[in-house]
Amino acid sequence: MNVCSQRGAAALLLPLVLTACTGASIYAPMPQSGFTAPNMTVAPLQHVKGTAARTYVLGLQTPAIPDARLQREAVMKALQGSEGDLIINADYQVVLTSFAPLPIMRVEGTVEGTAARVVQIGARPLQ
Numbered sequence: 001m002n003v004c005s006q007r008g009a010a011a012l013l014l015p016l017v018l019t020a021c022t023g024a025s026i027y028a029p030m031p032q033s034g035f036t037a038p039n040m041t042v043a044p045l046q047h048v049k050g051t052a053a054r055t056y057v058l059g060l061q062t063p064a065i066p067d068a069r070l071q072r073e074a075v076m077k078a079l080q081g082s083e084g085d086l087i088i089n090a091d092y093q094v095v096l097t098s099f100a101p102l103p104i105m106r107v108e109g110t111v112e113g114t115a116a117r118v119v120q121i122g123a124r125p126l127q
Contacts, residue, residue: 023097033087041120050078058103084115
């Protein structure tokens with residue numbers, strides 16, 4: 001194959017490749033990643049972000065959307081190294097990507113928010 005025919009083949013395949021990767025995105029605000037009692041005191045630490053992903057072969061596996069395990073894994077990755085117990089004021093986003101010629105779907109979950117540490121339990125008066 002000469003250079004011109006290679007470029008022509010690449011130009012014909014480019015739109016196919018670009019349209020093959022299709023997907024949807026799901027966004028959900030998440031007030032906190034774990035349980036806190038009403039009279040618990042938490043201290044914000046730092047901004048954190050964590051991502052977890054799963055790849056499914058369609059026909060052999062059924063994608064679990066939304067997947068609580070995927071969300072929990074993203075939360076744990078976000079909290080690594082922050083000394084936080086939970087994430088407050090968080091956003092959770094799931095991105096679905098399928099590769100049209102192949103029966104493959106990738107599900108990626110990202111949690112982003114503020115890591116917080118539980119300082120005291122039961123010290124604040126209930127309202």
